[in-house]
Structures are given as structure tokens and as C-alpha cells.
Amino acid sequence: xxxxxxxxxxxxxxxxxxxxxxxxxxxxxxxxxxxxxxxxxxxxxxxxxxxxxxxxxxxxxxxxxxxxxxxxxxxxxxxxxxxxxxxxxxxxxxxxxxxxxxxxxxxxxxxxxxxxx
Numbered sequence: 001x002x003x004x005x006x007x008x009x010x011x012x013x014x015x016x017x018x019x020x021x022x023x024x025x026x027x028x029x030x031x032x033x034x035x036x037x038x039x040x041x042x043x044x045x046x047x048x049x050x051x052x053x054x055x056x057x058x059x060x061x062x063x064x065x066x067x068x069x070x071x072x073x074x075x076x077x078x079x080x081x082x083x084x085x086x087x088x089x090x091x092x093x094x095x096x097x098x099x100x101x102x103x104x105x106x107x108x109x110x111x112x113x114x115x116x117x
Contacts, residue, residue: 007072007073007074009071009072010027010028010070010071010072010073011024011027011028011071013064013067013068013071013111013112014064014067016060016061016064016112016113016114017060018040018059018060021036021060021063021064021067022036024067024071025063025066025067025070028067028070028071029070032066032070036063039059039062039063040059042055043055043056043058043059044056060114061109061112061114064108064112064114065105065108065109065112065114066108068108068111068112069104069105069108075104078100078104079101079104082097082100082101082104083097083101085097086098086101
């Protein structure tokens with residue numbers, strides 16, 4: 001991941017389009033590109049099969065939120081810490097971690113102006 005100066009985002013938040021999100025993922029977390037491509041293919045297949053854009057809309061919302069989080073090293077580190085705590089803690093820690101993780105994703109979805117369905 002690219003290092004940012006003084007806690008600034010690594011890159012500006014891109015538009016919520018497949019092409020812009022693919023480019024952003026390639027810049028900030030290139031190791032996630034195979035997952036991006038795999039999930040895009042799945043969403044496209046589901047959209048074609050059901051003649052429904054909802055799977056593609058969910059894909060864009062999910063990856064826009066992912067980019068929002070990952071482009072901010074501090075927020076991304078917080079998310080990883082809460083995910084680790086959820087995986088290794090007791091039930092009370094897991095509930096707290098789930099709440100914090102949900103808050104991070106709520107913040108991300110609100111910031112990019114999209115909602116997952």
C-alpha cells in the first residue's frame with residue numbers, strides 16, 4: 001500500500017464506477033484485484049440471469065466502501081484490528097467488534113453516498 005503523508009487519504013475517493021474502482025483497488029491494494037474481478041464476474045452473471053441490476057449495484061456499493069476504507073491507512077488499520085479482535089476474542093469482545101466494524105462500514109457507505117442492498 002502507498003504511504004500517505006500526515007494521515008491523508010492515499011488517493012481521492014474515485015467515482016462509483018467499475019472502471020474507477022478497479023483502478024483504485026489496483027493502486028491501493030493490488031492483491032485484492034483477483035477478488036474484485038471474481039466478484040464482478042459473479043455480480044454480472046447474477047444480473048444477467050435475473051435481468052436485475054441489483055447484484056451489480058451491490059458490487060459497486062461494496063467496493064466503493066472498501067476503497068473508502070483502504071485509502072485511509074488509519075481507518076483500514078482500525079478495521080483490521082477490530083476484525084482480529086472479533087476472530088480471537090470472547091463473545092463480548094466479538095459483539096463489540098461487530099458493532100465497531102458495522103460502524104466503519106456505515107461510515108463508508110454514507111461517505112460514498114451508496115447503500116448496499
